[in-house]
């Protein structure tokens with residue numbers, strides 16, 4: 001598959017067959033992903049391949065209430081956890097999530113952490129949520145998923161564990177000064193979605209300024 005097709009057709013996979021994925025394959029995927037860019041080429045990533053069933057269950061228990069809140073807030077018309085106007089909602093209900101309900105049987109669970117000492121947070125202190133630090137870790141995460149796809153695997157990036165970082169840190173022995181960036185779930189897809197729904201370019205790209213004339217590859 002060529003690069004262009006890969007980046008246009010790698011949809012999230014959340015259900016996996018029982019076929020296992022070897023540690024050697026995971027290591028090879030991470031080796032591919034290690035060629036991702038990062039600020040100053042500081043490569044601030046650390047990865048824990050979480051195999052222990054008890055740790056997995058404990059992590060799922062931490063993620064579940066965050067998922068519940070995410071879904072209920074979405075149903076209430078909010079963009080959950082957004083940094084501008086999110087109003088927390090009570091979420092006392094259990095909302096099923098295939099990743100969490102069957103976390104023991106997911107072939108690969110990766111916790112990805114970022115060394116904050118090796119990340120330039122160019123937009124720190126601007127009085128708003130930072131976004132730039134993520135740019136040194138999420139290209140790596142995405143490359144993990146692309147490298148998995150190139151081997152016939154599928155997966156999804158999630159960030160709900162980050163919200164429970166304080167509780168997850170001792171479970172995973174997260175080093176001091178590191179942030180939990182993502183939890184990646186990977187395996188052989190039951191189905192690999194390839195027809196992805198995305199907004200047309202003209203809705204988000206414009207000329208000269210962000211309110212300039214729409215940039216449209218059809219025009």
Ligand SMILES: Cc1cc2nc3c(=O)[nH]c(=O)nc-3n(C[C@H](O)[C@H](O)[C@H](O)COP(=O)(O)O)c2cc1C
Nearest residue numbers: 010011012013014099156157158159160193196197
């Ligand atoms: C930063 C980030 C966080 C995400 N968090 C979650 C998550 O917590 N749970 C989940 O099921 N999917 C999560 N996803 C996957 C998105 O839902 C998915 O990429 C998006 O809906 C597009 O769907 P598609 O991949 O099927 O086209 C996340 C993706 C990103 C990039």
